[in-house]
Amino acid sequence: MSPRRQRTVRQFITSHLASRPLERIPGKVKELRGRYKGVMQFDIDANYRLLYRVENESRTVFILYIGTHPKW
Numbered sequence: 055m056s057p058r059r060q061r062t063v064r065q066f067i068t069s070h071l072a073s074r075p076l077e078r079i080p081g082k083v084k085e086l087r088g089r090y091k092g093v094m095q096f097d098i099d100a101n102y103r104l105l106y107r108v109e110n111e112s113r114t115v116f117i118l119y120i121g122t123h124p125k126w
Contacts, residue, residue, distance in 0.1 A: 055102070055120070062098050063120065070096075071115050075108045093118065 055063075070077070075094065078084055086093045086105075096104040098120075105119040
């Protein structure tokens with residue numbers, strides 16, 4: 055992953071995931087549907103995604119995937 059994408063991911067983790075991981079950002083953060091319900095997607099750029107899940111009880115964020123759009 056390019057240094058620019060790495061910076062974007064680090065900034066997202068520290069500014070968004072650390073304080074408000076379930077907040078949607080139009081065009082950037084959304085909750086997936088169907089069999090992936092409960093998984094959130096952050097669009098790093100047009101080609102790369104970060105997928106994560108939030109466990110509310112323990113206030114824990116699990117990063118599930120970082121990379122190009124997965125071929126489900």
